[in-house]
Amino acid sequence: MTYDFDTIIPRRGTGNIKYDRRPELDPFWVADMDFASAPEITAALIERAKHPIYGYAQAHEGVIEATLQYLTSRHGLTIQASQLVWLGGLVPALSLAVKAFCQPGDAVMTCTPSYPPFLNVHHDGAKIDLISIPHVNVDGQWTLDFAAMEASITAKTRLFLLSNPQNPLGRVFTRSELILLAEFCQRHNLILVSDEIHCDLIFNETLTPHVCGHSLPSEFLDRIITLLSPSKTYNIAGIGIAYALITDDALKRRFIAARGHTQSEINTFGYYAAEAAYRHGEPWRQQLLAYLSKNQETMHAYLTEKAPQLIVNHNEATYLTWIDCRGLGLENPALHFEKEAGLFLSDGTFFGVPGHVRFNFGCPRAHLLQGLEKMVNVLSLS
């Protein structure tokens, strides 16, 4: 079956953040895509909706089986159902990790640019500090700056928050980088929270395979929490489904205890969407990846020719790209593109690095080209 990623589906007025927050702007910001989700997921949701009782849900056998199967076939993991902690989203999990493992005066470490909640979840605990270390670009490739991390770590640092693949740099970290990171965490007694929400959005797995936190050597697993979800890949983020993999019992108990009564029960549709994604979504995902990869090439070719002042990152994964706009000499490039071109882009300031924007290319190619044209048309106004 061939899936359609070209049709522009109107979204305004459907109660979505991307289009309805600033309806006057053309949105290329928040991380959701303008593609219809896999029809197999829609069918599963309709099927579940036909049963007219929507009471409190729990993970049913089908979603547990499909998830364990996914973890085996995709990540080579043998996991027990009891090692999955179901969640309504990954961001709450980041916050729970802060509450579970940090006391007042402790610190959380992460690297910038970074998905904004990584820079803010420490506020969910009382008096927790943030240590943020810039990623470094070595020979054209973004990586972790272990020397700077060593220089900045404190005895009070408890957690390391990792985004892999990295949002917004689109980098897929290698096994050796991850082992160095796990060793760093072990040396400094940190819990490693590995947010892998984008791990099924890698363009070329032969070149850049995903290494799951839980496929690192077993000596590290008592300090690793891996966070996963089909939500980004299958464009079902509004349904709210995610899970943490925690194979160490003591770690799991502390994480779960931090939930208290702060987490609502998980949406029944989330479980059914996740099951359908993992059971039936693979052909759709493969076609999506081919489409996104072509979008990235199109964007690069267009901006390289028409906007040499911009440095556009080359992504190994994700549909979110990081654009260095410092060559424009503007104080706030996102605001410039908003005011002059009517575009809604993500401002790098919120990712810890001003002078940049994050551009979401997860949309039909015709719309992508319209957005790029609007950007390029206002470059000379800077």
Ligand SMILES: Cc1ncc(COP(=O)(O)O)c(C=O)c1O
């Ligand atoms: C790295 C990363 N983590 C988490 C999320 C959001 O997770 P959730 O919607 O499940 O809270 C995003 C969304 O863009 C993300 O990029």
